[in-house]
Amino acid sequence: xxxxxxxxxxxxxxxxxxxxxxxxxxxxxxxxxxxxxxxxxxxxxxxxxxxxxxxxxxxxxxxxxxx
Numbered sequence: 001x002x003x004x005x006x007x008x009x010x011x012x013x014x015x016x017x018x019x020x021x022x023x024x025x026x027x028x029x030x031x032x033x034x035x036x037x038x039x040x041x042x043x044x045x046x047x048x049x050x051x052x053x054x055x056x057x058x059x060x061x062x063x064x065x066x067x
């Protein structure tokens with residue numbers, strides 16, 4: 001499960017494809033956090049920048065979310 005967080009404009013996603021689509025559709029031009037919840041219950045934050053064209057990059061370097 002994934003949660004895209006942007007100051008209260010949040011969206012839950014079940015798959016990485018849903019995350020990619022939501023980032024391009026709703027969060028273009030913004031920097032947001034994607035929380036990845038592991039089966040163990042641990043949440044891993046991924047800080048991403050979304051260009052106006054919908055391209056997703058890591059805010060602080062390498063993006064590991066889609067690897």
